[in-house]
Amino acid sequence: MSDFSANLPSFQFEKAVEVCHHQFLPLRERSRGIMLNACSHAVFLCKLLDVFSQIEEPENIPLPLNLDSKRERLKVGIIGGGHTGKQLAKALLELSGLLAEHIQISTRRPETLQELLSLGVNCFYHNRRLAAWAKILFLCCLPSQLPSICSEIQKDLPESSIVYSLVSSVPISRLKQLLCHSSILRPEYQYEANDDSHIWGTSGKITAALHDEAIVQATCPWHPGGGLAANTRWFAAVIYAALNSCSNQTLPYNQSLQLLNNLLCHILGTSKGEEKSYPSFVRENFVSQRFAASLQNEDAFPRFDLTAIHQKDTPFSKLLVSSPALQDHLLQVYCTTLGVSLQAKEDGLPSFSSEPCVSSQIPEAPVEVKP
Structure with a gap:
């Protein structure tokens, strides 16, 4: 139903508001x-x-x-x-x-x-x-x-x-x-x-x-x-929540990463017909380097405390803040997930390599996990 008052200024909300309250x-x-x-x-x-x-x-x-x-x-x-x-x-x-x-x-x-x-x-x-x-x-x-x-x-x-x-x-x-x-x-x-x-x-x-x-x-x-x-940090907590879902199903960490990469690092097309993808995530992008080194192939990620992730920086939140390329890529993923396709820039999407996304640039920072 159309708004019959749309072109009638006297019916608009602002008309009844006193000037002192504008x-x-x-x-x-x-x-x-x-x-x-x-x-x-x-x-x-x-x-x-x-x-x-x-x-x-x-x-x-x-x-x-x-x-x-x-x-x-x-x-x-x-x-x-x-x-x-x-x-x-x-x-x-x-x-x-x-x-x-x-x-x-x-x-x-x-x-x-x-x-x-x-x-x-x-x-x-x-x-x-x-x-x-x-x-x-x-x-x-x-x-x-x-x-x-x-x-x-x-x-x-x-x-x-x-x-x-x-x-x-x-x-x-x-x-x-x-x-x-x-x-x-x-x-x-x-x-x-x-x-x-x-x-x-x-x-x-x-x-x-x-x-x-x-x-x-x-x-x-x-x-x-x-x-x-x-x-x-809210978005970081969302990603850690998804990893918790994998851990709840006792999925090994490498399979959790594979699923996450399939969903978030998928190939995107550009206006020039080229295909671009973001480098795959690795375990160091989500846990400290020391903890990552202790993970065996059959181990699942620990259950992350989402309340702690909201209140402190994590390896993933640091990666997101420090990487404009990742931000641009995830913006495309975010909008596509919500059913909106962004217009590609004149020079296409950012250029990504096919190498894994190593976290050597990210200081080692332990993530609080639930015991």
Whole structure:
């Protein structure tokens, strides 16, 4: 349905705002920008984890994030059916490749989610049941509700489950205390007004906006736009979460790397018809050199403490920050995963060698792991 008030200035939101309050108008764009970032990042994470959740032969996994509906899929739980929870569920349904049967929502008033219920999403009020079922659990509740919810679900939360918090004002260290859990992801968004802050807009569907190339590119953590930026450690934690998924299935570290390389270092085409790929990741890109030397062929990676990865630099986060070529390549992967193809530059994509990506430039830095 079109907006009948679009060309009627007197009906616009700004018209009713007093001049003394105009300084607060940019908050609408900022709020929408945060929602767009939150939804796009959640979609990327779920598509990545969906591939990693059921692994047969790493070499048979299709190129990045093509999902097979015949195998067991990622189970996504959302606690909270307010604005954030609803927008997240809609984005996952439309953009992640997951079906309605793979998403469940626990909220105090499930009857208010008629649109999602009609699409086949199971909505109910039972936080403990949802926590026990989901492989990734999104927290979309109010900050005041978080302590009681964490106390309620912590005993039902499987050790391998990932908790993803979209609750503002509650730091990840506090979440770890409340949940007694280390597999937690929490994006932190920093905002600084600039010339392209209007890119987010103030109205329209979130899912429709995430089909826009400029908006998707602006949500990339290491290539931010619109004045909003997520810490690059968040993306590092996402990659370590994927490696944890492999370790949970006792996959040897070399097969975990093979799968990761198949997904993230795949060949990309350029406008000149050339094929470019990023050098393969090696174990030193994710653990300290000393620990890497101790790994045997049959060993799996350790289970990484995702809360610690959010709070300190790791070999992978250092590699990402120090390598513009890797940033450019992963920007292509990120946008392609979200269904957007970036226009190739005049000189094509960055030129990469076929040699492994050695981490000799990266200082040895141990990564905290769960005992």
